Amino acid sequence: GWTMKSFAKNAVAEIRNAVGDKQVILGLSGGVDSSVAAMLIHQAIGRQLTCIFVDNGLLRQDEGARLKKLFGQHLKMNIDYVNAGKQFTDALKGVTDPEKKRKIIGKVFMDVFEAEARKIKDAEFLAQGTLYPDIIESQSAFGGPTSIIKSHHNVGGLPKKMKLKLIEPLKFLFKDEVRKLGKTLGLPEELVWRQPFPGPGLAIRIIGEVTRKRLSVLRKVDAILLEEIRAAGYYKKVWQSFAVLLPIKSVGVMGDKRTYENIVALRAVTSVDAMTADWAKLPHKLLGTISNRIINEVNGVNRVVYDISSKPPSTIEWE
Numbered sequence: 001g002w003t004m005k006s007f008a009k010n011a012v013a014e015i016r017n018a019v020g021d022k023q024v025i026l027g028l029s030g031g032v033d034s035s036v037a038a039m040l041i042h043q044a045i046g047r048q049l050t051c052i053f054v055d056n057g058l059l060r061q062d063e064g065a066r067l068k069k070l071f072g073q074h075l076k077m078n079i080d081y082v083n084a085g086k087q088f089t090d091a092l093k094g095v096t097d098p099e100k101k102r103k104i105i106g107k108v109f110m111d112v113f114e115a116e117a118r119k120i121k122d123a124e125f126l127a128q129g130t131l132y133p134d135i136i137e138s139q140s141a142f143g144g145p146t147s148i149i150k151s152h153h154n155v156g157g158l159p160k161k162m163k164l165k166l167i168e169p170l171k172f173l174f175k176d177e178v179r180k181l182g183k184t185l186g187l188p189e190e191l192v193w194r195q196p197f198p199g200p201g202l203a204i205r206i207i208g209e210v211t212r213k214r215l216s217v218l219r220k221v222d223a224i225l226l227e228e229i230r231a232a233g234y235y236k237k238v239w240q241s242f243a244v245l246l247p248i249k250s251v252g253v254m255g256d257k258r259t260y261e262n263i264v265a266l267r268a269v270t271s272v273d274a275m276t277a278d279w280a281k282l283p284h285k286l287l288g289t290i291s292n293r294i295i296n297e298v299n300g301v302n303r304v305v306y307d308i309s310s311k312p313p314s315t316i317e318w319e
C-alpha cells in the first residue's frame, strides 16, 4: 500500500532529478511544514539546500537557538541564520494597529529574505512547505496541482528578476500526513507535534506597541506557561496555548508595598483546524500554578487572567 516511506522515496527522486546541480533556498520558520519540507529536500540534495532562517526577534524564548542547533548541528543542514530582530522592532516602533503590524512584519521579512536569497549563487529554486489545503484554495488561479515542481512560476513578493522555480513537496498532503512524514524522516517528536505559531509571532500577542522590554516580559511569561502546560501533559491535548500582554496596568500588593504593573491573559484552545475553537477547560490547579509562577518570577506582572471565550465570535489570537 501507499506509505509515507514510498512517498518520501518518490519525492526525493523527483526533487533530485529536477534540481540537478543547482541550488535550492527555503525559508525555515521552525513550524512543522517548513521543517518537514527542509528534511525531505535535504535528504534529496544535501548541502545544495540552504535554509534561510529569519530571526525576527518576535519568537518564543530560545526558539532561534534551538532551531539553529537542531537543523545546523544535529541534522547538518546548511542554515543561514539571519538575526534581524532590530530591523523588525525598529519598523514596529509606535505601531499599535494589528493589521499594520502584520503588514510591516511581512514587508520587513520579504526585504530580509530577498537580500539573503540574492547572496546564494546559482539559486534556481525556492522551496515552500505548502500543503494541500493551501493549494485547493487557490486552485482556480493556478490550474490545480500536477507536479511538486512548478516551472517558471514566480513567487509572489520575490522579484521576477530572480526567476525562482517553486518546489512544493508537501502540496498533496494534509497536516496529519505531514506530521507522519516528518516522523518517517526522523524529525524530532518535539517539532512534529509543535503547536501552530503565527508568522507575526509575539508582536500580535503584545496588545499596543511592541518594544524590546515588553517582548522580554512576554517571553518569560510564555515560557513559564509552556513549561507548566508540557509538564501537566496538556501541550499536545490543546491546539494552542500562549500568553498575551495587555496594554493596561492594575494595582497589586507585594509585601507592604502597593504595585502598579502589567496584566497578562492566558489563552488555551482546543480545535481541529483553527476555524472554530473552544477555550480549553484546563484544571484550576494547573492555572493556579501557572499564575503563581508568573507573578512570582516575572518582574512587571502582578495579575493573570484566563480567556474563556470561544471562536466564533472571538478569534484565537487577540489581534
Ligand code: XMP
Residues within 6 Å of the ligand: 102, 196, 197, 198, 199, 200, 240, 274, 311, 314, 315, 316, 317, 318, 319
Ligand atoms: P485566529 O486568531 O484568526 O487564528 O482565530 C487562527 C489561526 O491562525 C493563526 N494566525 C496567524 N498565522 N499569521 C500566521 O501565520 C498571522 O497573521 C496569523 N494570525 C493568526 C493563529 O495562531 C491560529 O492558529
